[in-house]
Structure formats: C-alpha cells, structure tokens
Amino acid sequence: MIVDAVSWVLLTLGGFSVLIGGIGALRMPDLYTRMHAASVTDSLGTMLVLAGVILQAGFTLAAVKLAATLIFLLFTSPTAANALASAALMAGINPGLATPWRQEPRS
Amino acid sequence: MTVFIIIFLLTLLVITALAIVQTSNLFAAAMLAGIFSLISAMTFFLLDAADVALTEAAVGAGISTVLFLGALALTADHERAGTAGRLIALVVVTAIAAVLIYTTFDMPRLGDPNAPSQLHVAPWYLEKTPEYIDVPNVVTAVLASFRGYDTLGETFVVFTAGIGVLFLLGKAPVGQPKLSPAMTFAGKAGLRHYQIPRVVGRLLIPFILLFALYVQFHGDYGPGGGFQAGVIVAASIVLFALLEGEERALQALPAGLLKLLAAAGALLYGFTGVACMLLGGEFLNYSVLAHDPVHGQHYGILIIEAGVGFTVTGVLISIFHSFAARGAK
Amino acid sequence: MMDLLGLYNYWVFAILLMIGFYAVTAKQNLIKKLIGLSIFQSAVFLLYITIGPVEGGTAPIFHEGAARQVYSNPLPSVLILTAIVVGISTLALGLAIIVRIKEAYGSVEENEIREIDRQ
Numbered sequence: 001m002i003v004d005a006v007s008w009v010l011l012t013l014g015g016f017s018v019l020i021g022g023i024g025a026l027r028m029p030d031l032y033t034r035m036h037a038a039s040v041t042d043s044l045g046t047m048l049v050l051a052g053v054i055l056q057a058g059f060t061l062a063a064v065k066l067a068a069t070l071i072f073l074l075f076t077s078p079t080a081a082n083a084l085a086s087a088a089l090m091a092g093i094n095p096g097l098a099t100p101w102r103q104e105p106r107s
Numbered sequence: 108m109t110v111f112i113i114i115f116l117l118t119l120l121v122i123t124a125l126a127i128v129q130t131s132n133l134f135a136a137a138m139l140a141g142i143f144s145l146i147s148a149m150t151f152f153l154l155d156a157a158d159v160a161l162t163e164a165a166v167g168a169g170i171s172t173v174l175f176l177g178a179l180a181l182t183a184d185h186e187r188a189g190t191a192g193r194l195i196a197l198v199v200v201t202a203i204a205a206v207l208i209y210t211t212f213d214m215p216r217l218g219d220p221n222a223p224s225q226l227h228v229a230p231w232y233l234e235k236t237p238e239y240i241d242v243p244n245v246v247t248a249v250l251a252s253f254r255g256y257d258t259l260g261e262t263f264v265v266f267t268a269g270i271g272v273l274f275l276l277g278k279a280p281v282g283q284p285k286l287s288p289a290m291t292f293a294g295k296a297g298l299r300h301y302q303i304p305r306v307v308g309r310l311l312i313p314f315i316l317l318f319a320l321y322v323q324f325h326g327d328y329g330p331g332g333g334f335q336a337g338v339i340v341a342a343s344i345v346l347f348a349l350l351e352g353e354e355r356a357l358q359a360l361p362a363g364l365l366k367l368l369a370a371a372g373a374l375l376y377g378f379t380g381v382a383c384m385l386l387g388g389e390f391l392n393y394s395v396l397a398h399d400p401v402h403g404q405h406y407g408i409l410i411i412e413a414g415v416g417f418t419v420t421g422v423l424i425s426i427f428h429s430f431a432a433r434g435a436k
Numbered sequence: 437m438m439d440l441l442g443l444y445n446y447w448v449f450a451i452l453l454m455i456g457f458y459a460v461t462a463k464q465n466l467i468k469k470l471i472g473l474s475i476f477q478s479a480v481f482l483l484y485i486t487i488g489p490v491e492g493g494t495a496p497i498f499h500e501g502a503a504r505q506v507y508s509n510p511l512p513s514v515l516i517l518t519a520i521v522v523g524i525s526t527l528a529l530g531l532a533i534i535v536r537i538k539e540a541y542g543s544v545e546e547n548e549i550r551e552i553d554r555q
Contacts, residue, residue, distance in 0.1 A: 072314070079307040086301065110441060117448040120482075124455045124475050133467055140471050147478050151516075155489040155508035157497070159481070159516045166524050171474070174524075178467065178531040182538040186465040187545050196462035200454045207450035216442025218491040220506075225490055229509040233496065245496040245510040246517070254514060261518045268525030275532040280539060329497060334521055419521075426528045433535065 007055035014048030030096040042077035131186045137175035144168045157330040165338040177430030240404045251408040255391045266373045269422030276429035308350040315343040333412040337419025365421045372417030445486040452479035466544045488512040
C-alpha cells in the first residue's frame with residue numbers, strides 16, 4: 001500500500017518533469033538552452049519514472065533489469081547531449097549571448 | 108485501460124508521419140523516422156507483440172536511422188520543393204483513405220476473442236508447442252522450427268541485400284582518395300571535443316556486445332533471437348566506427364571477415380537443413396538431430412539462430428562500411 | 437463506443453498507409469520517397485499486429501504458474517518479424533542505389549533527373 005503510494009508519487013513527478021522538459025524544449029530561444037531543458041527529461045525524468053516502476057516490480061529479476069537500464073541511460077543520455085552540443089559548437093552555432101567561438105582553440 | 112495509451116500512441120504516429128512528409132529538411136525527416144519507429148515499437152509492445160517491438164526498436168530506431176544519415180551525408184541535405192501534380196495526389200489519397208476506412212467497419216474490434224484470426228491455426232500452435240518443441244517463447248518456436256523454411260528465405264534475403272549493396276558501393280569511384288587516419292572524426296575535429304563520447308563509448312561497447320549475446324541465446328525464453336542480436340552487434344560496431352574512425356573499425360573487424368560471416372551464417376542454416384535430411388528426416392526437421400525429438404528441436408533452433416545472427420551481423424556492418432567509406436574526403 | 441474505439445487501429449492504419457503512399461508518389465526527392473515507403477510498411481505492420489491480441493491475453497511466452505492464462509496470437513508476430521527484416525534490406529539497397537544515382541546525375545530530385553535524361 002505504502003509502496004504503491006510512493007511509486008505513484010514518483011511516477012507522477014517523473015511525468016511532470018518530462019512535461020517540463022518538453023515545454024522547455026519548445027519555448028527556449030536558443031539551441032543550447034533547448035538542449036539544457038531537454039536534458040531534464042534525460043536525467044531527472046528517467047530516474048523518477050524508473051524508480052517508480054522499480055518499486056512496482058518489487059524484488060524480482062525485472063527490478064534488477066530496470067536498475068541496469070537506469071544505469072545505462074544515466075551513462076548514455078548526458079553523453080549524447082554532450083556530443084550534440086560539441087557538434088553544434090564545431091558547426092559554428094554560437095551560444096546566444098556569448099562571444100563567438102574561435103575555430104582553433106588557444107592552446 | 109491500455110487501450111487509451113494505444114490510442115494516444117497511434118495519434119502520435121499519425122502526427123509524426125505528417126511531420127515527416129511535410130518537412131523539407133531531410134536530416135529532420137530521418138530523425139523523425141527514427142522517432143516514428145520508436146513509437147511504433149511501443150505500440151507493438153502494448154499490442155502483445157514483444158519480439159516485434161524489440162526488432163522494430165533495434166532495426167527502425169537504430170540501424171535504419173544510421174543508414175539514412177549515411178546516405179544523406181553522400182547526397183542532398185534539403186528537399187527542393189516540387190509542385191507538379193500534388194493536388195491530384197492529395198485527392199486520390201483522400202479517396203482511397205475514405206474507402207479503406209469504410210471497409211474497416213467490417214473488421215473485428217481490437218482484442219475480440221471470436222475474431223477469425225484467433226480461432227483456426229493459432230490455438231493449434233499454442234497447444235502443440237510444449238509437446239513438440241517445449242520452448243517458452245512460441246514466436247521463436249514458430250519462427251525457427253514450425254516455419255523454419257520462411258526464416259531460411261529471410262536469411263537469404265538479408266544476404267542478398269548485403270551482396271547488392273556491396274556490388275553498388277563496394278568499389279570506390281575513380282578519383283576518390285583512400286582512407287587515412289586524419290579523415291576520422293577524431294582526427295579532423297580535434298580530440299578534445301570528442302573526449303567524453305569516446306570514453307563513455309569505450310566503456311559501454313563491451314556491455315552492448317554482452318547484451319547482444321544475451322538476446323541471441325535467450326530467444327527461446329523471452330523476446331529475442333538471431334535477428335535482434337545481429338542488429339545489436341551491428342549497432343555496437345557502428346558506435347565503435349563513429350568514435351574511433353573507419354580505419355580502426357576495419358582493423359578490428361576486417362571487411363573480408365564480415366563477408367565471411369555473412370556467407371557462413373546463411374550456409375550454416377542451409378547445412379542444418381541438409382544435415383537433417385542426411386540423418387533421415389526431412390529438410391529442416393530438427394527432430395532427428397538428437398536422441399530425443401524435443402532435444403533435437405532445441406539443438407536445431409540454437410544452430411539456426413546462430414546462423415541468422417552471423418548473417419545479419421555481417422551484412423549490416425558491411426552495409427554500414429560501404430556507406431561510410433564512400434565519399435570520404 | 438468501445439466498439440468504435442476498437443476500430444481506431446484500423447483507421448490509423450488507413451491514414452498512415454495513405455500518408456506513406458502520398459510521400460512515395462507526390463514527393464520529388466528520392467530519399468523522401470524511401471522514407472514514405474518505410475511509413476507505408478510500418479502501417480502494414482500495424483494492421484497485422486492489430487489482429488493479434490486477445491482481451492485479457494498476454495504476450496505468447498509461456499511462464500510458470502498461470503494454468504488458465506490466455507495467450508495472444510503468435511502468428512502475426514512471426515510474419516511481421518520477417519517483414520521488418522526484409523524492409524530494412526530493401527531500404528539499404530534503395531539507399532545504395534540513390535547514392536549511385538547522385539554520383540551519376542548529380543541530383544536526387546526526380547524532375548531534375550528526368551530533365552538530364554531527356555538531353
């Protein structure tokens with residue numbers, strides 16, 4: 001009963017943070033700020049939703065697999081965001097208010 | 108209750124398809140096609156087709172997107188707006204859609220237990236699989252054993268596609284420089300911008316390969332099997348090639364080895380069938396492979412799934428290398 | 437009402453089929469046509485998988501315990517597994533042909549290719 005209630009709360013919070021990430025990705029002015037908003041979905045949303053589902057699964061093999069999925073996602077999603085931001089920087093898209101990025105780094 | 112989630116996902120599918128057709132940026136269209144595949148994978152899972160969901164996610168959202176991006180890198184970036192004949196096409200399409208929707212009112216509703224598809228052959232398979240094959244995943248039993256001949260044909264189709272792409276893109280066009288280490292992403296862009304993906308990628312690739320092995324051998328007990336495993340191995344090698352460069356990926360798994368793998372898989376499947384004939388049964392009747400028909404079926408399924416996995420791995424990685432090595436400037 | 441909702445899958449199948457068909461016939465860009473073809477194929481997969489599930493059923497994987505468990509139809513899954521793999525094979529081949537067309541004609545727009553052919 002308690003486990004059900006806690007997992008409901010976690011799932012709702014996770015869904016809410018995914019919604020926030022989605023709204024941010026739509027409303028933000030610049031590529032980098034949009035990526036930052038979408039990364040809320042990647043990290044907080046994933047953790048809350050998967051934690052809620054793990055609580056629903058109980059002490060079974062499925063919970064271990066879900067935990068492994070969570071760890072995998074926590075590795076890959078920020079890496080993908082980093083790769084995207086790097087690629088955007090290399091392609092010449094400058095962050096909104098910053099001074100323009102020079103092609104060759106100084107050192 | 109799941110019917111509402113299914114309806115929501117199907118509406119998303121239609122919206123994504125409309126966005127794909129409407130956008131003129133082909134890169135965005137390829138990404139949207141990946142999203143389309145992922146949403147249809149979710150729908151398939153909710154419609155009780157777990158194997159199909161796994162395959163669609165791996166193939167559609169993984170390999171298909173990579174192939175589109177590879178082709179886009181070699182061709183155009185944007186679609187030029189053409190104007191001829193669009194109104195006629197729109198009218199024809201709407202008319203056919205209206206006719207199709209009119210005919211759907213005769214179809215059985217979703218989940219109807221008295222639908223014709225549930226009444227004739229399906230109960231026989233569900234009843235006889237524990238008796239003849241004794242494998243928990245009925246889809247694998249039907250795919251690999253009851254309808255093994257179709258799967259043999261499918262393996263040959265994959266092999267043929269590999270041969271076709273190698274014919275078309277295997278030989279570099281005249282005047283194209285050979286690959287050199289400086290042409291890799293890491294070489295061109297400077298190491299520091301790709302440090303994080305390279306470190307994380309190197310960490311993850313062994314686990315991806317391990318998962319592919321798990322999927323290969325657990326096809327009997329859960330969703331999985333040869334195709335999915337082959338696609339996952341191909342995806343991990345594509346990740347390696349993206350991070351470390353074409354040169355090193357071709358050093359790790361040479362092109363000749365990939366072609367050998369593709370051919371060996373298809374041959375393994377065919378030879379299993381012939382071996383069954385030589386042992387006294389019919390073509391692809393695995394019951395004669397061991398002392399006991401059920402064990403024979405298990406061995407047969409194991410061997411042919413391995414064959415399918417080899418072929419799919421070899422073909423998909425060869426296709427990726429054909430696209431990636433072409434037009435390297 | 438629930439009966440009509442149960443038909444929603446088929447309506448989406450019809451709409452997706454026609455969206456894909458429109459992309460194949462009315463668009464000029466060859467890669468757009470291929471993407472439309474893959475949408476068309478996905479619509480057909482949806483139709484087949486829709487006839488599989490049973491009310492109260494689960495995926496056709498036997499597990500211990502439930503003796504009176506109702507299982508969904510395994511056969512559409514088998515068909516569509518093969519169809520997905522064949523679809524990706526034709527997609528790869530089609531993309532390879534498009535790359536060669538680009539190298540030979542310099543363009544992947546159908547009307548421009550016809551112009552070049554006419555000369």
